Amino acid sequence: MAGGHAPQNGWPCKLVRSTGFPYRIFILTVLYGFGPYRTVTVPYMRSENVDTAYKHSTGTDTVACIYNVDGNCKGMLTPERPNILRKAFDRAKRSGLHDHVQPPSISFASELVGLIARKDISASKHTNKKIKDSFARILPSHITTAFQKWALVTKEKMASPLDYDPKSPHYWSEHPREKVFGANTNAFSTRLSGFSICHPIHHENTMLLATRHAIYSAAVSTEDTATFMLLPSWNKKMTTNPYASLCRKYPRV
Amino acid sequence: MHHSAANTHVCKFLGTIPSNQLQYAKVPFWNNIQIPPSKHSWRLQIIAIWNTKGRICLNAHIKDLLKELAKEIPEAKWELQNIHNHPYQTALGFGQHSGLNKFNKLPNDHPQASEGPDKTSALISTDQPHNCNIDKAPQNSSSQI
Numbered sequence: 514m515a516g517g518h519a520p521q522n523g524w525p526c527k528l529v530r531s532t533g534f535p536y537r538i539f540i541l542t543v544l545y546g547f548g549p550y551r552t553v554t555v556p557y558m559r560s561e562n563v564d565t566a567y568k569h570s571t572g573t574d575t576v577a578c579i580y581n582v583d584g585n586c587k588g589m590l591t592p593e594r595p596n597i598l599r600k601a602f603d604r605a606k607r608s609g610l611h612d613h614v615q616p617p618s619i620s621f622a623s624e625l626v627g628l629i630a631r632k633d634i635s636a637s638k639h640t641n642k643k644i645k646d647s648f649a650r651i652l653p654s655h656i657t658t659a660f661q662k663w664a665l666v667t668k669e670k671m672a673s674p675l676d677y678d679p680k681s682p683h684y685w686s687e688h689p690r691e692k693v694f695g696a697n698t699n700a701f702s703t704r705l706s707g708f709s710i711c712h713p714i715h716h717e718n719t720m721l722l723a724t725r726h727a728i729y730s731a732a733v734s735t736e737d738t739a740t741f742m743l744l745p746s747w748n749k750k751m752t753t754n755p756y757a758s759l760c761r762k763y764p765r766v
Numbered sequence: 767m768h769h770s771a772a773n774t775h776v777c778k779f780l781g782t783i784p785s786n787q788l789q790y791a792k793v794p795f796w797n798n799i800q801i802p803p804s805k806h807s808w809r810l811q812i813i814a815i816w817n818t819k820g821r822i823c824l825n826a827h828i829k830d831l832l833k834e835l836a837k838e839i840p841e842a843k844w845e846l847q848n849i850h851n852h853p854y855q856t857a858l859g860f861g862q863h864s865g866l867n868k869f870n871k872l873p874n875d876h877p878q879a880s881e882g883p884d885k886t887s888a889l890i891s892t893d894q895p896h897n898c899n900i901d902k903a904p905q906n907s908s909s910q911i
Contacts, residue, residue: 659835735819760813
């Protein structure tokens with residue numbers, strides 16, 4: 514069981530002291546109440562191996578909670594995601610992707626806290642709730658799987674280490690530091706080639722730029738190129754969407 | 767619904783997931799408050815943006831792409847029609863577009879060196895570009911995609 518004491522009253526959590534790594538990962542079981550999400554916490558287990566700490570029972574949701582050294586919960590992940598990130602982190606390290614990251618990567622746990630913080634910062638740049646919420650709008654896995662299986666998709670554009678499909682051989686994320694998790698960064702710095710899926714945040718200009726980038730890539734690429742865009746349509750008429758206007762502007766290449 | 771805007775050569779409208787059929791995945795992360803996103807009210811459009819080689823490659827790879835996708839993603843309404851292998855015709859003015867000239871200087875998005883995905887779960891294991899063997903693919907014909 515954990516060192517320190519169990520949190521008693523939901524978030525933020527009890528101060529946790531740790532030595533060695535600046536951050537530790539804990540597993541916390543959150544019990545859903547009625548109405549607004551009421552959290553009741555149970556004693557947590559300190560673990561570096563989230564597999565062994567996973568618990569599941571009816572009416573509860575198990576999450577991995579990321580604490581900073583002050584004991585504040587900085588973010589929560591589904592239990593699977595820390596394992597996905599840990600594997601991606603280790604693979605990237607073995608591949609030498611950590612070698613040129615500045616400041617140098619200290620530990621998986623500290624990178625995890627940084628990742629959560631960057632996500633918060635990215636979302637906080639937008640005041641529109643629809644856009645903010647879109648950071649958490651993740652395509653269901655059967656959709657990405659179908660495109661991987663039938664449409665040769667091997668690249669996931671405009672994703673994040675926090676939400677990319679682990680079956681994707683390659684994914685692109687916004688922040689350069691996320692290469693510590695194996696991400697390729699800045700999707701707009703290169704031409705799209707090969708087969709990609711792209712589900713951007715619901716920011717009109719971002720969607721427009723992504724569509725334009727895909728069109729221009731298809732136009733100039735000498736390689737076989739197809740990008741499958743999944744974009745929201747707010748209105749009944751698709752033609753009112755800016756990205757549809759762009760497709761209309763450049764119908765043929 | 768008027769689909770002609772995206773149903774052209776470089777952009778092809780493939781289908782729509784209606785609002786009431788659209789179910790996003792469980793949110794994999796939160797900050798310190800576990801609040802689900804609000805209920806969505808929009809449809810999700812699926813659009814392919816491709817070049818001739820990409821289209822031909824897919825046609826050569828799979829006989830009926832849209833029907834296969836329709837089986838796997840039944841909640842979407844698919845535009846089940848043939849995808850042609852006709853090469854694009856260059857539109858006047860597109861080639862002179864200044865943005866395109868700048869774009870031409872960008873490198874391709876070949877991924878950085880890595881060990882690839884979790885090989886135990888990957889459906890397709892490829893760190894290499896897919897070899898479509900375009901030269902052998904049928905030209906100026908319509909397949910049943």
